[in-house]
Amino acid sequence: MAFADFPFDSSLPSFITHTEMLEYIEQFGRHFDLLKYIQFNTMVESVRPVKPSGDTQSVTWEVKVRDVENRESGGPVTSHYDAVMVCNGHYALPKIPDMDELDTFSGQILHSHNYRHPETFKDQSILIVGAGSSGMDIAVDLSPHAKQVVISHWKPRFKTPLPSNVKEVQAIKSVGKTEVEFLDGCKDTFDSIVFCSGYDYDFSFLHPDCLVDVSDGRITPLYKHLIHQIFPSLCFMGISKRFCPYPHFNAQALFFLAALDGSVKLPTEKEMHEDEAKEFQIRLDEGLPHRYAHDMGDRQWEYNSNLLSFIGAVQHKPVIEKLYHQVMRCRTKNILIYRKMKFKVVDNDKFVQL
Structure with a gap:
């Protein structure tokens, strides 16, 4: 699934290769002139909150990084930031x-x-x-x-x-x-x-002062599977499992940025904790194991919609969810041929199978 404001090349098949996906991401970066803001070949060694007089709402972040192409050139470089988005994925x-x-x-x-x-x-x-x-x-x-x-x-x-x-x-x-x-x-x-x-999740670069706990596949304390409840200028993008990536990332990024710039006011720490506990208990009551704490599946669409509604952002096109479900049905029915199928989005609500 493409970013909402940057469609795939119409000449591509419905099921693209990893090489084509990489090219799409690189095209996105070039189109919006983003590459100049990205420091490539850099390993984050440490992230630590710096708290002025114990105020967790106005912390800055000490980040130590190292150039992976010139490991012997010197020690890590330390910088300070107002916010940190952890986007290291969970497939490593x-x-x-x-x-x-x-x-x-x-x-x-x-x-x-x-x-x-x-x-x-x-x-x-x-x-x-x-x-x-x-x-x-x-x-x-x-x-x-x-x-x-x-x-x-x-x-x-x-x-x-x-x-x-x-x-x-x-x-x-x-x-x-x-x-x-x-x-x-x-x-x-x-x-x-x-x-x-x-x-397994790997946050070995987070200092213990970040107060992040990972237990049997569950990361806490996170509001909406995203924002640290104690340090709301720290977020974890895409930790969920079984979801359509780019609509999900889009909703999460917009929500976090709105919280950062003050466009929306987050609930209190206590209210965020209660929301997290309630949502997790619903999963347990459904018989899901502890490690399914961040599993999305069919939940992802309401989740995305709630984040976007909270900040007053434009909702995703209904056709995205409909097409996702159709592809899942086709895969379940015949995993041998579904990637050969072709789909075309007609409008915001409809698609056709060619």
């Missing part, structure tokens, strides 16, 4: 289940984070652990090259057809030197295991 610290038996496996073990080329696994028997987006996509990507691909997961059986050499089994019970046993009693031998088991 792979999470692999703690299984002692993995040490006995003689084949290759890797995380989807390190998966690059399917040809590397030619004629192998591959076990995919996890059936989220990465697990499903990698399984399909491997199928023309691998001998067989087995997807181990705990979800209901897929509705989509799969390649003839791809099958699904239950979760892992035990792992041996080459053999893996599953909870349903099935056993099979594998050359490689690919864990598609998600990622």
